[in-house]
Amino acid sequence: MTITQLTTREGFARHRRLRQSAGLRRLVAETRLSPADFVYPLFVTHGTNIRAEIPSMPGQYHISIDQVHREADDLRALGIPAVLLFGLPASKDATGSEAYADDGIVQQAVRAFKAADPDIVVVTDVCLCEYTDHGHCGLIVDGEVDNGSSLDVLAHTALSHARAGADIVAPSDMMDGRVAAIRETLDDEGYVNTPIMAYSAKYASAFYGPFRVAADSAPQFGDRRGYQMDPPNAREALREIEADIAEGADIVMVKPALPYLDVIARARAEFDAPLAAYNVSGEYAMIKAAGERGWIDEQRATLETLTAIKRAGADIIVTYHAKDAARWLAQS
Ligand code: PBG
Numbered sequence: 001m002t003i004t005q006l007t008t009r010e011g012f013a014r015h016r017r018l019r020q021s022a023g024l025r026r027l028v029a030e031t032r033l034s035p036a037d038f039v040y041p042l043f044v045t046h047g048t049n050i051r052a053e054i055p056s057m058p059g060q061y062h063i064s065i066d067q068v069h070r071e072a073d074d075l076r077a078l079g080i081p082a083v084l085l086f087g088l089p090a091s092k093d094a095t096g097s098e099a100y101a102d103d104g105i106v107q108q109a110v111r112a113f114k115a116a117d118p119d120i121v122v123v124t125d126v127c128l129c130e131y132t133d134h135g136h137c138g139l140i141v142d143g144e145v146d147n148g149s150s151l152d153v154l155a156h157t158a159l160s161h162a163r164a165g166a167d168i169v170a171p172s173d174m175m176d177g178r179v180a181a182i183r184e185t186l187d188d189e190g191y192v193n194t195p196i197m198a199y200s201a202k203y204a205s206a207f208y209g210p211f212r213v214a215a216d217s218a219p220q221f222g223d224r225r226g227y228q229m230d231p232p233n234a235r236e237a238l239r240e241i242e243a244d245i246a247e248g249a250d251i252v253m254v255k256p257a258l259p260y261l262d263v264i265a266r267a268r269a270e271f272d273a274p275l276a277a278y279n280v281s282g283e284y285a286m287i288k289a290a291g292e293r294g295w296i297d298e299q300r301a302t303l304e305t306l307t308a309i310k311r312a313g314a315d316i317i318v319t320y321h322a323k324d325a326a327r328w329l330a331q332s
Pocket of ligand 1: 125173209211281
């Protein structure tokens, strides 16, 4: 840091000069939030004419495929470039077979989005927890979440998404080696140009609670601490990210966002790959709940949160606030 003015005649600097008006503040803002930063997560379900509000996530909905064009219209109008799809399967089983079925709910939704608007970047969450009857993100062998056999199923899930037309596949399972397994399968099948956005530093977090209600994906025994990261660890996050980049990840992610801003900042300083942060369901629900009670100004708290995530170093913010924030940004 260079100090150009050691002491002023007054003996102190007038930091307030540049804070006097909205115009001045805008001019010197170091971080600018834009709808172009956002990825909007969406839950798709079987059936028709369904738009059911998710109780744990006010303002978010389970939608059926016939509603996809409406969502595509909203995203286009608001300037949000991308959607991240999660599916609620018709039935669950031990291997999560709807996850990789050609006519699975996510595969149908990908086709519907690309038909509604080919310019929308369709990202798919690659994981098994919504599709398995045990609710874990991989396959169970001898009572344990088994790494090796899970890789096969995850790679086939990613492939089925790419075949349906997904623009990006995003593995969130936290098995070791899944980025390499997915890259190899995609390449073998001719999908060399399908990028991978890896949930690289995904912590075993209490902030996923509302999502697990929404996706009906809570584990039926045990928890996810055997594969998701332990909250005290930040250096380990850098090792996870490094490994994912080496395995072929095009975009890396830190998740959750707000309790891990230090990890986002360190990842930004250490790596030059595009960096995403997932502002998760619990972060969303806290602001919504306090806002509903009048305990917090929802609009200001939301924009402040998203700005903080970007300021920490995220290029891409996955957030349920995307539509509201885009509307508020357009008004400001
Ligand atoms: C699937 C998955 C989860 C989330 C995204 N992908 C849940 C989990 O790991 O339990 C959480 C998203 C959120 O809370 O908004 N593995």
